[in-house]
Amino acid sequence: MNDIWVFDKRVNFIAKDTERILDTTKSSVILxxxxxxxxxxxxYLGEMAYLDRIMVQLIESRRQRRTITQREEDAIRDFAIKRSELVAHLKKSLDTVEKRRKVIAKISASMTKRSNSKTEKKSPKSSPKGSPKNSTRKVVISNDMASSTQKIEKDLNxxxxxxxxxxxxxxxxREQQEKLLAKEREKQEKLLAKEREKQEKLLAKDREKQEKLLAKEREKLEKEKEKLAKEQEKQAKSAAKSPPKEIERAIKKQAGPETNEQLLKDRVATFVFKKEEFRSLSNFWPxxxxxxxxxxVYQYSSGEHAFHGEKYRRLAKHSKDAARQTELHDYSKQFLRCNDGGMSALDAKRKGGKGGLRLSEPELKLWDKVSLDVQREISTWKVNTIPMxxxxxxxxxxxxxxxxxMRTSEKDMVKKFWEGKAIVNEHGEIVVLGGNWLGKIWMEVRDKL
Structure with a gap:
């Protein structure tokens, strides 16, 4: 901000001096x-070009360091407008002064011709060219010119x-800013190191807890297996005594839905925002x-906001039509954290779906290719930055x-892309109906941990 203030002060001085030059040339007749x-x-025009180069270098260096603020961006934009207006004014003033000089030059040339013709017509009694009157006039003019040039040189100096x-x-x-930046970097590095240590400690504690929980679960499973073995022995003994119809009923009960439900509980983990367990894996989780x-860096209030905001932003990036590009880019801004105005994840889904800006067939095909990568970025960010x-x-x-x-039959589940449903088939195998791509992406991320 100090750099911009200095440049702005200089621009104001040049603007005032330009007006002074125009005023002096209006009344002056000296070439x-x-x-x-x-x-x-x-x-002054050369100086403005030099100031422009310095400003560009300063802005680039600050943007690389990411130290420039929104207030400074606004000040830079206002200064650029002011500078361009001054450059245009300088060029216009230069053009007017040059035109005036041409007019004065023509007038002086015509006056010299007239004076020469008059001197030729005059009698010998007229005073010669080197008379005292002419010499005094020349001395006064030269003194005025010398004083004006001295003033201009002083101003230039x-x-x-x-x-x-x-x-x-x-x-x-700049040196002070670099020192401050170095100190801030050191502080940030120290803070990051402390945070990493804390996270490592927390992760170590979590691992210990998980190992204990897993050990307890294994013990429970072993006990349940022993119980099942005892029950099977009892059933076998009772089956030997019981008639054939009762044996069939016992077999049906053993291979019935209770066993399937237990298998799904042990082998499948479902997640949805309305369910408490594993709800942080849902895109609706704030x-x-x-x-x-x-x-x-684009910040969003949930995974659902990020998914739809990135959809329109990335489609705008790939669009070749300038009008469509601006339309998509402007529509994507409402999903940002700074612009959403407390928009819920459900509203974000509606505005990003059929209730929002309609997409063409080529745009939908392109989004089908890009959407999986966007969801991978969202899931990776969440797991790397949020401990929960x-x-x-x-x-x-x-x-x-x-x-x-939610509320989808097995027949309609096959058409789903992001959701799915786990069932046990006739062979006792777990099968997932639907695309279940959100579940697949989370399993990919889990494998990398």
Whole structure:
């Protein structure tokens, strides 16, 4: 901000001096005044180009360091508009001064011709060219020109000194900023190191707890197996005594839905936002989700906000039509955390689906290719930055993860892409109906932990 203030002060001075030059050239008839004014205006144009280069370098360096704020961005934009207006004004002023100089030059040339013709017509009594009157006039004019040039040179020297001082100030400020940035980086590195240590300790504790829980579960399973073995022995003994109809009923009960339900409980972990267990794996679960694209970071209030916001933003990136590109990009902004206005995940789903901006067939095909990668980015961000998500994912163990669909029959479940439903088939095998791509992506992320 200090750099912009110095540049702004210089621009204001040049604007005032340009008005002064225009005022002096209006009343002046001396060609040397016009030459000095033209030279000074050209110097100011060169100085504006130099200021422009310095500003570009400063902005690029700050953007690389990510130290520039929104307030500074606004100030830079206002200064750029002011600078461009001044450059246009300087060019226009230079054009007017040059035109005036041409007019004065023509007038002086015509006057010299007239004076020469008059001197030729005059009698010998007229005073010669080297008379005292003519010489005094020339001396006065030359003195005026010398004084004006001295003033202009003094002003130029003052301006150069001010520029040098401003450059020194800028260099000092840069050094101070670099020192402050170095200190901030050291602080951030220390804080990150502490946070990593804390996370490692928490993870170690969580692992110990999980190992204990797994050991308890194994003990329970072994006890249940022993109980089942005893029950099977009892059933076998009773079956030997019982008639054939009772044996069939016992076999049906043993292979009935109770066994299937137990198998699904042991081998499958379902997650949905309305269910308490593993709800953090749902895109509807509210949390900060950041998507990094080069130097830009886009923040959303949930996985559902991020999914639909990135859909329109990335389709805008691939669009070749400029009007469609701006339409998609503007529509994507409402899903950002800073613009959503407390929008719920359900509203985000509606605005990102059939109730929102309609997509063409080529856009839908492109999104089908990109959507899985976007969901992988969302899930990876959540598991790497939110301890609760990481804990829930680890608690699923090696079970099949299924993103449940609410109020959907098995017949319609086959058409689902992100959801699924686990069943036990005739051969006693677990089969997942539907695409279940959200569950598959979470299993991919879990395998990498």
């Amino acid at each position: 040397q005044d016009f030459d000095i004014s033209i030279e000074l205006l050209n110097y 003052k301006e150069r000194i001010e520029l040098e001082k401003a450059q020194l100030r800028m260099e000092k400020e 949390c900060l989700v950041s998507i990094v694209d080069g130097e830009q 998500v990481r804990q829930d994912l680890l608690n699923t163990g090696t079970r099949i993860l299924v993103h449940s669909a």
